[in-house]
Amino acid sequence: VPGSTIHDVARRAGVSIATVSRVQRGSAPVTDGTRRRVETAIAELRYRPSRLARGLAERRHGTVGIVFPDLSGPYFSAVIDGFESASDNDDRGVLILSTHGREAAADRVRDLAAAVDGLAIFGRTVPDETIAELRSSGLPVVLLARPAVASADAVRAENRTAAEAITAHLLDVHGHRRIAFLGDPDSSPDGAERWEGFVAAHRQRDVAEPAGPVRSSYREQEGYVAARAALDQPAARPTALLCANDEIALGAYAAAQEAGLRIGADVAVTGWDDIGLARHLSPPLTTVRQPMRELGALAARTLKERIAELSAGSGVAPLRRVLATRLVVRESCGCGLADRR
Amino acid sequence: VPGSTIHDVARRAGVSIATVSRVQRGSAPVTDGTRRRVETAIAELRYRPSRLARGLAERRHGTVGIVFPDLSGPYFSAVIDGFESASDNDDRGVLILSTHGREAAADRVRDLAAAVDGLAIFGRTVPDETIAELRSSGLPVVLLARPAVASADAVRAENRTAAEAITAHLLDVHGHRRIAFLGDPDSSPDGAERWEGFVAAHRQRDVAEPAGPVRSSYREQEGYVAARAALDQPAARPTALLCANDEIALGAYAAAQEAGLRIGADVAVTGWDDIGLARHLSPPLTTVRQPMRELGALAARTLKERIAELSAGSGVAPLRRVLATRLVVRESCGCGLADRR
């Protein structure tokens, strides 16, 4: 019985559509007999209320959205996983959008915004003004891995201190004096903060200011190219490569091996994220672990709360949450060299 | 001006709502002057038609859905990426749902079905009858990595022949006679077919029938446990581990190393999927590559076509598409041992 409506059910059960509505959402008392008749009709007709119609009447979509710059790679996948899991408990649909780095993103995001009760927005996918606009229309928005803006909530993972820590490790423990930063401070807020921490660690010590970043997107392929370029400086070849994420580090592994350099011994390499593969590499990758799944989950929970508040009508200050990250020392930095096979 | 409606715009522009609708969707000719007034009003009010209302009137949701058993791991993430990319070109929202292996899945899927114009369903997330029910309600459904059912379209990657090929490689090239299959034929159609190919390869040759599968989910952790169990048979320790996916193989790597076995030399290990990390392992993993991103993209394109046909009203036979997979021989099977560092 394809696409039966509330009217079909009402007719079949010999009641009004109001009663059907009451039965199926339990919003008001209904006599046992009536309820049974309605339930039977619902079952027989396989009736499911139209989400569109219900949403229109209730003035809510029953969905939340999440916007990414890109969907590939373990990082985003972990965030989605966390976001979906947390939303799911709340029986909300999850709409997902990737801007694919396009410029026309703002428009698609506005489109998406018109289809959800709340929106999580990642990094630099849309300009600040779009976010402000969304907020001013009353839509709950939580920002991910991105500086706070307007009255939107913001959750992110700590970058600066961890970047200082990993740089310090290279500088102090292993005595490196020429470390190259592989990544792009301009492409993402995360990248910028990691770069800052990197520079700060140098300044806090009495060592030469580091050279500018060797630009690379977060992809392995570009990481490889950047690492080659960095390593191809006979005069001042860096002795360590601090990569802005693990995928870049992967590219660096390949480049180093090609150059006949042993990772850990001849050149140190570090990553960021601690994706699943990091500990399986040889040598295992020293990196910074960030709680990606938790990031997504927290965003979803925050959104849920805000949506609830909207009807409750309380006015809480925007959330600013920074999740802890932690240095994971393995062997690619040069630690535990003796253990290497 | 939060949440202005078509009426607000009409009032402001001094026209009827019908005219606003015509202007903003270009469905009928409108005088230049009128158009301009309406456009101005739209801009000033930042008007965006409600998707709910529009959907109700147009009888379409403007979204497609995709259902997974699980969202973690590189495999699903690649499929999502492909699916989203292909849907995006069509300006459709993508609703994503993970059943998390729960039994109550059917109900959530039916829920989701009430919110989309088409649905892609993965593996064994819902029972056949649910699929038939969905189809009979007229909803376009495409099945992923799953046997065809009812009138739903189905796309999947080839398993059996590839499983035969990789088993043959182990049997013929490397002369193994005791190969353990790590995975669970009962948990997914893919797993079942891989197991069948594995057994078939044995039967086609004059070798002993393989032992039953060593059960393992597709997770690294369980793969590790299964590999330990397999390797812990002093009497008849297998000389090769054929894993149902790369993550299980990862667990097998750990187990083998723990047992003091050199992978490739003392024990062969093979995987399935060719996830990014496979070639970065040491030794690099011999596996079967399947086009995961393409699988998702094809599902999305198929859905799009079916949805278009629905209004056009043509009645094509359900699609049955099997994407090619291919054996990727690296070193974990024992090949190129001399090159090993």
Add this chain to the structure above:
DNA sequence: TTGTAAGCGTTATCAA
């Protein structure tokens, strides 16, 4: 406890 009817914000059909 149940029914009637007024929305919810669009699209689309008819007239004018």
Add this chain to the structure above:
DNA sequence: TTGATAACGCTTACAA
């Protein structure tokens, strides 16, 4: 070229 107005399928006062 424009404007009324009837759907679209549901929720929810308000009456009975």
